[in-house]
Amino acid sequence: MAQIILKVDGVCKNFGGLSAVSEYQLALPEGKIFGLIGPNGAGKTTLFNLISGVIKPTKGHIFLKGTDITSWRPDQIAAMGLTRTFQNLRLFSSLTVEMNLKVAHHLHIDYRLTSALLNFPSLFQKEKQLQKKVDEILDVFVMSQYRQELTGNLPYGLQRKLDIARALMTEPEVILLDEPSSGMNTREAEDLAHLIGQLQIQFQLTLMVVEHRMAFVMGLAEVIQVLDYGSVLAQGSPEEVRNNPQVIEAYLGTGDSVA
Ligand SMILES: Nc1ncnc2c1ncn2[C@@H]1O[C@H](COP(=O)(O)OP(=O)(O)OP(=O)(O)O)[C@@H](O)[C@H]1O
Ligand SMILES: [Mg+2]
Incomplete structure (x- = not known):
């Protein structure tokens, strides 16, 4: 069994009256690619913001390599080995x-x-x-x-x-990727999926990938977790998730398709 490199225990995040993330649980095994999917507004980016220290949880704890990093700053968390990308690019274009x-x-x-x-x-x-x-x-x-x-x-x-x-x-050990293929064409997305798989092996990374493009995440991740209204709706192999009636229901009418 692989070691658990990142553990999230009962994390909640409220924005005023809105519960964006609720009693969230995660045990991320070292050296795996883990997919995180869910309809728009499910709380995926909020979760990445919580884990990477951009925002602080209302409740609960986050452990990286056994150390409680809850409420640490992003630079401290990066120095400890976890980094993330953002849904919108933050490059210095000039x-x-x-x-x-x-x-x-x-x-x-x-x-x-x-x-x-x-x-x-x-x-x-x-x-x-x-x-x-x-x-x-x-x-x-x-x-x-x-x-x-x-x-x-x-x-x-x-x-x-x-x-x-x-x-x-x-030189991270864990990378959180927030919709890495967003805005890419199919060919570029396929190349990227291949590259991510290669990076995982070459740098012995643990990756958590948020994606709307189902073929991309299902082809890449061994385990997929489905978030809906801030809570874990399902977790399993791509096959299990794809055939889960509750997951199909959650995606009905969203424009994305899991099945
Ligand atoms: N800083 C904030 N203040 C208030 N509400 C917020 C804030 N950040 C996120 N939210 C709300 O929290 C909920 C979850 O948003 P989040 O961006 O995490 O969803 P998401 O799953 O990443 O969606 P998408 O697939 O569209 O990127 C949404 O209802 C959003 O409006
Ligand atoms: Mg998002």
Whole structure:
């Protein structure tokens, strides 16, 4: 049995009178791809915001590698090994691809200016290591040829890939991906699914993926959890989830289809 790397226990989030996430439970096994689906407004992004420290739960606890990280800041959680991407891209469009990767590293990793100035050789060493990391990531993403391009000039599909590449710059163990294939065409989405599978193996990642594109998430995840009105409606293999009458019911009339 794989170790549980991320555990969420009875987490609730209320926005005024609205219960966006309610008594949520998760035991995420290390080294797996876990899918999270649910109709619009089900609470998927809110859950990612809670786990990554962007917002604080009203109630409940979140454990990463056995440590209670409830109410930790996002940078502290990133330093502990968990990072996430956002539903809407947050790239620096006027910076080059390479700079976006470097900035992602600097934003999350301890890099104090004073210690850097006092210890110039170590700074130089760090820059060399950082460049090596950038080269490695660009290579894995087959994006080396775009390193000096301004990010805003890249086709949209490549910008979405770069967003995931940025997440990898902090050397995470767990990544939460919020609708990574959003806005992509079918071909780009298929390529991305392949890339995510490859990243999981190469970097030994644990991934939690929110997706509306059913073929994408069902082909990628071993286990899928279905969220509806902030609560877990079902959890199981893609096959089990697809055939669950309650899940089919929840999706009726939403425009998405599980069956
Ligand atoms: N900061 C906030 N303040 C008030 N209400 C919020 C806030 N963030 C989310 N909500 C509400 O919480 C509910 C869950 O929203 P959330 O964005 O988590 O859904 P989602 O499952 O990610 O939906 P989608 O599939 O459309 O991305 C919605 O009713 C939303 O309007
Ligand atoms: Mg969302």
